[in-house]
Amino acid sequence: MVLYLSTFVSMPKKMKALYRFLGVFGLFLLFHQAAHATHIRAGEITAERVSPQALTFRITVVGYTDTRSQVVFGPGDIDFGDGRVERLNTEADFNVTQPLGNQVAKNTFVITHTYQGPGTYTIRFREFNRNDRTLNMDNSVETPFYIETQIVIDPFIGVNSSPVLTIPPVDNGGVGIRYIHNPGAFDPDGDSLAYELTVPRQAFQRPVNNFRSPASSEFSFAREDGTTPPFLEIDAVTGDLIWDAPGLAGQYNVAFKIKEFRRLAGEWVQIGYVVRDMQIIIENTDNQRPELILPPDICVVAGTKIEEIIQGMDPDGDPIRIELFGDPLEINTSPATFSPRDVFQGSPGIVNFEWQTVCAHVRESPYQVRVRITDQPRSGPALVDIQTINIRVIGPPPVIEDIEQNQNRSVTVNWEPYACVNSAERMQVWRRLNSDPFEPDSCETGIREGFDLVGSVAVGQTSFLDDNFGQGLDPGNTYCYRLVSTFPAPRFGNSIVSNEFCITVDVDVPLITNVTVEATDTENGEILVRWTPPYDIDPVEFPGPFTYELIRSNNFTGNTNRTSLITTSDTVFTDTGINTENLVYNYRVLLRQGNTLIDSSSTASSVRLSPIIINEAIELNWNFEVPWNNRLSEFTHLVFRNRTDPAQEDVDNFELIAEINPATGSFTFLDDGSFNGVPLNRDTEYCYFVETRGAYDVDLVPRPLVNRSQLVCARPDDDRLPCPPTLTFTGPDCADFLADRPCGFANFEHNLSWEPDFGGVCDDELNAFRLYFSETGAEGTFEVVRDFGAFERNGTIRELTTFKGCYFITAIDRSGNESAPSNIVCVDNCPNYELPNVFTPNGDGTNETFMAFDNPFARCPRFVESVEIFIVNRWGVEVFRYNSLTAPENDIFIRWDGRDRNGNELPAGTYFYSANVRFDALDPNLRQQQLRGTVQIIR
Known part of the structure; x- marks a missing residue:
């Protein structure tokens, strides 16, 4: 009978009208029952990947029905998004109905479906009909109920299942009382979730008729506290759906989307979503909403046992029930518990929450525990409040054992086996010059500014050799190290930083x-x-x-x-x-x-001092590259100037005018006369030099080490500057130049020429040309690379390790005034990286590994900074992963031998790879390349 009814109500309207016209009384009564006792209040679809080796999903359709109706949920159609459609009630593996109270039943259908290949699939379920008399849409009884979920099957994102919703939409609300609902969503893979409101639909890409927000002026007039305007919103992070506040009793409908994100190659990518469509029933009541008293958000080191008391009370003194939902209670490994469960207790009441955290719980985003309190009034609707406790589980700090100095001015950092070695992925080694003995704040993970990442190794490794990237550490300096452990995708997360451990490099060479x-x-x-x-x-x-x-x-x-x-x-x-x-x-x-x-x-x-002429002032900047530390706060840098009194002839008498703390800022000083209250005279030439002061961390070396810059002179407000020259690059094209060079070639030169401009009102008494270079592009920082004489018109910059760079040139007059920059001339690297599509690891010594081309030279890797690649089989199971930054000598060729991560030979066949190649290039479009393809193993 039910199947027949569902078939009938899904007929076109003209057919229904025909039956009415014919006066088929039995059918009319049957239709009348369906139209006025329809049943669907809410629903959602979730999808679980059954196995990493197959593209089979266990798809669960949940419908929340009104138990006052005799109509059974389930005769609707499910569309798997790949062209196949099934009748849910006949093809489902099983179904179950569970009464939830409040005249709501949860109907669960599970159906298994296997997809034929990767793709983005929108799973859809549609059934007649929605409940009658929904206020914020037209003709709800004739409007189909529709929900959808999107899944992405991609071997490069790995195995993925959709979020699971643990809190059913069964709670009613009261007029003038803030309404709250939370779906209690958690992601079994640890992906990040975000929430947004959407419009309920009656079919794919077709909204219900004339949907209006329940918070519109038609249905809502003020918030619970009497202020305006009322609102309906969902918190994008917590998922709290709040309507503050309903103004009219009745039945309303809303829908929201739970979007799933995974970080891939450093970027957050949406990999699916779930839509929940639900009704909200608002009643007139004198009942007051119960209240929760929660502990503050919690942060613990993995391995800590959490024990908290959660309290609740009801202003009316009605019994209350406190329930907990969310990630910690749903995970398989060491889940959280609470007690008592599923009981009403007197007000005030408590529940005890316990969670023994373990290393597998470490992740970047906090766990969210949703706490729901429900009262049990003598009459009228039960009211609810929901709040969220955020729990962050972080990795314990690594422990450095010692640091040993080796030959060639290198050191070995040794540490204890990491406490979470079975859950973490990498151990990062960070270094700075001299000590910074900070203690991390509560719940602070990762490293602070001021440290440089010098290495990253597998978490099972317990030592690292630091040779300063082959350059050796500077003797006489103290280097301080800290470790941070990182955790794998998709959960990610960092550990607390280790304690600092320092070593002073022996002075076995001259300083x-x-x-x-x-x-x-x-x-x-x-x-x-x-x-x-x-x-x-x-x-x-x-x-x-x-x-x-x-x-x-x-x-x-x-x-x-x-x-x-x-x-x-x-x-x-x-x-x-x-x-x-x-x-x-x-x-x-x-x-x-x-x-x-x-x-x-x-x-x-040497120390290079450069003046910049500013209105009634002169800005001084100084630079250097030295092996000792010139940034110690105990030793200020000194700025000297002559002509402290322009009326006196004190050309050779210099006076200290400023002391600069190098630890708090850049090496710069603005001389505007403030030091003695005498403004600079625009007709006077002022001369300066700077003394830098620093030190080694060696007792035998005197402190401070004082070094003087060259003498520079300038006049303020000297606006008669040389005209900027015109600069030309005369070198070869990058790709043409490298076409016959071997892989790894790194000895470039730039040929430049320029012409001065003596036109207009420019100063033509030139003294020099100054060439500036930026390695990071036209918007980067330009630094002086060379000065040329006044009569030189070309120059060659040799021994460059890379082809890219930008130049401009300036003219300098006899007073030291510098022209504006010339035109900027840029040349760029010509990045290249190519991978073969077949290799033969059969032991014959030829084509044994999967590696980037090294012949012919035109296909060589060029200007590659790093290569990260992972390879999966046809089922999306990872068989190989490689990151050149963590490999010896940053080998960007990969050289995979056709074995899995356990060293087992893989069978012949086709494998999928995804590679992220980073290049050294000026053009942002050339700096990163995503390579996706297949490689065939032939044995």
């Missing part, structure tokens, strides 16, 4: 202590260089005597114009006859015993 400008001149400049003996060198292996070869190069770092100045047994040298006015120099000391080269110091540059 440069001074590179100070003694005289500023274009031809007869002088720089004093001092260094120490190798205090900590092994006297047995290297008894001495030692000699020192001093090497000079141009610029802050690098080997441009490398020159050997002297080999001496002394530890001081004055470099003369150089252009200290326009150029920056760096120095290195080679340590020799007889004819044997033992080692070398770190490089140290």
